[in-house]
Every structure is written in structure tokens, then in C-alpha cells.
Amino acid sequence: MSDLPTTIEGLAEAAAILGKAVLGPADLTKALGYDPLPLLSADEHRAVARVPFGKPELERARADGEVLVLRVPRDPDGPLTMLALGRRLHGGLDPKVHKGVGYSLRDEWTIDTQPFATTDSCAAGWYLVRREPLPATRNRGYRAQDDALAALGLATKGRPHRRSAVEIAFDTLVWHRARGERLLATAWDWSRSPSNDQGFAALGEFGEQGLGVIAYSRAVRFGTLGVCPQR
Numbered sequence: 001m002s003d004l005p006t007t008i009e010g011l012a013e014a015a016a017i018l019g020k021a022v023l024g025p026a027d028l029t030k031a032l033g034y035d036p037l038p039l040l041s042a043d044e045h046r047a048v049a050r051v052p053f054g055k056p057e058l059e060r061a062r063a064d065g066e067v068l069v070l071r072v073p074r075d076p077d078g079p080l081t082m083l084a085l086g087r088r089l090h091g092g093l094d095p096k097v098h099k100g101v102g103y104s105l106r107d108e109w110t111i112d113t114q115p116f117a118t119t120d121s122c123a124a125g126w127y128l129v130r131r132e133p134l135p136a137t138r139n140r141g142y143r144a145q146d147d148a149l150a151a152l153g154l155a156t157k158g159r160p161h162r163r164s165a166v167e168i169a170f171d172t173l174v175w176h177r178a179r180g181e182r183l184l185a186t187a188w189d190w191s192r193s194p195s196n197d198q199g200f201a202a203l204g205e206f207g208e209q210g211l212g213v214i215a216y217s218r219a220v221r222f223g224t225l226g227v228c229p230q231r
Contacts (some may be wrong), residue, residue, distance in 0.1 A: 010051035014068055017058040021067045028070060031177035032088060035154035036072040044073070044124035051126050052228040061128045069129060069171050071122035082117040082169045082213075090102075093175040094210035109197065111213050112116060116193035116201050129171055130164065133187050133226025142200060142218035145190065145227050152229065161229045165193035165213070168228070172211055174205065182206040189228045190216065 008025070015022050029035045040048065048070060053061070061068065074080050075088055086093045097111045111117035136148040149161040163171070166190055171185050188204030195201055199215030202225060206212070216225070 008051065010053070011184070013055065013212065014053070014058055015050050017055065018062055018068055020179065021062070021068045023067065024175060025070060027178040028072065028174065028209055031174045032075065034076055036075070039076065040072065041123055047124045048072075050086045053126070053128060057128070065131050065209060066128045067131060067171075069127050070125075071167065071170055072124055073083065073121045075174065079119070079121040079168070081119060081121050082111065082152070082166045084121075085166075085169055089173055089177060092210055093169070094207075094212045096209070097213045098158060109195075109215070114195055114201070114215075116191070116195070117213070120164060120166045120193065122170050123165050127167075127171075127230045130228045131183055133189060133224075133228050135226070137190075137226040137229075138187075139221050139223045141163075141221050142190065142216075145223075148230060149195070149227060160192060161231075162192040163189065163229055163230050165191040165203060167191075167230070168203045169211065169213075172206060176206070184211070184228075186224060188212075188214070188224055188225045 011024055015024070025035070025037055037045070037048070051068070053068070058068075072080065075084065077084065080088070082093070093111075099110065134148065136151070137145040140148065152161070168189050176182055184204040184206045186205065188202045190202045191200060193201045194217035197215065199217050202214050202216055204212055204224070
């Protein structure tokens with residue numbers, strides 16, 4: 001792990017433009033209960049050492065209702081997977097995700113057997129993310145959503161438009177712990193993370209019981225299922 005300096009270039013400017021719509025190191029420390037920066041490798045430190053968005057991009061983000069989030073890959077106990085995040089936050093995920101959910105509602109389907117929940121973790125870095133699904137992606141199948149995302153322009157190399165399931169969980173749960181606001185309270189964000197039964201994980205309807213996790217086949221479509229693009 002690295003003991004590199006933790007001053008982050010561009011963070012002050014981002015906060016001046018976006019205000020509270022920024023999850024930075026102090027917010028992560030408060031929400032997660034540990035300082036994540038000392039746990040980063042040298043390469044990961046370089047990935048978070050500067051906010052990779054200039055003033056025009058940040059002003060566009062403010063106009064589009066985006067939030068700027070810092071993601072980290074681990075906690076003191078190891079990889080910060082979706083399950084580890086739930087344990088660290090003493091909840092946050094709807095208990096039904098451990099009792100049998102999925103697009104066919106089969107009892108044996110739980111996130112406890114899904115790689116997107118048990119092994120995947122976030123890459124260290126800064127991302128801009130829409131608070132709510134893009135209207136053009138709602139009520140469309142998976143491929144039609146991809147077409148709508150492609151119309152926004154090519155995704156930056158290494159930064160696909162769709163979030164992974166663990167990225168959605170990280171952003172949503174940490175935001176709630178830090179800001180007291182439930183993103184995805186009435187909508188679902190369809191991820192790029194495949195499930196064991198060839199669906200793709202969707203997270204949403206974040207209510208009093210916690211954040212829901214379901215897997216849908218590519219053909220499913222309904223009005224509250226969309227994509228919160230990231231860049």
C-alpha cells in the first residue's frame with residue numbers, strides 16, 4: 001500500500017461547482033468508517049490524485065444533475081464487494097436479496113451465489129454519474145438502451161456508459177450514508193454485470209427495507225427500468 005500524498009488536484013474546484021453533489025475522501029471516511037486512501041496501491045493513488053474533469057464538464061454535470069463520486073476497491077478486511085459493502089454498512093441491501101429474487105423469482109436465486117456480488121469490486125477513480133436513469137433508456141430492452149447510450153457519444157476508454165452492479169451499489173449506498181438521500185428510490189438502474197442465469201443485474205427501488213437487486217433478461221422492459229450513465 002502507498003503512503004503517497006493525498007491532496008487531490010481539482011477537488012476544490014469540483015466542490016465549488018457541484019456543491020454537495022461530490023463524494024470525496026472525507027465523505028467516504030465518514031460513510032464507511034475508515035480512511036480509504038492509505039489502503040490504495042501506488043497505481044490506485046495515481047488514479048485518484050486528480051479529478052479528471054475540467055470546469056466545462058463539471059458545469060455540464062451540474063446542469064444534468066450528475067454527482068461526482070470517488071470509488072475505492074477495498075476496506076481493511078479485503079475487497080469491497082457488494083456483500084462486503086452491505087456488511088460494512090450494517091445493511092443497506094434489501095434482505096430479500098438473500099432469500100431468493102430474480103427476473104423469474106426463483107427461490108434459489110440470491111446474490112450470495114452471484115460473482116457480481118461476491119467477487120467484483122470497484123476500480124479506484126472519479127466518476128460523474130446521473131442521479132436518475134436517462135429518460136431515453138426507460139421502457140426499452142437492453143440492446144435498445146445500448147443504442148440510446150451510444151447516441152450520447154462514445155464512452156471514454158475504460159469507462160463504459162453502464163455501471164457495474166457493485167458500482168451502482170457503492171454509489172447509492174455510500175451516497176445515502178453520507179447525504180441521507182436515497183437515489184434510485186423509484187427506479188432501477190440496469191447494470192453491465194451478468195448474472196449466473198444469463199440476465200443482467202439491476203439495482204433500485206431503494207426504500208426503507210434497503211436497495212433491491214434483481215436480474216433481468218435482455219428482452220425485459222418497463223417504465224422505471226433504465227440506465228444512469230457514467231463518464
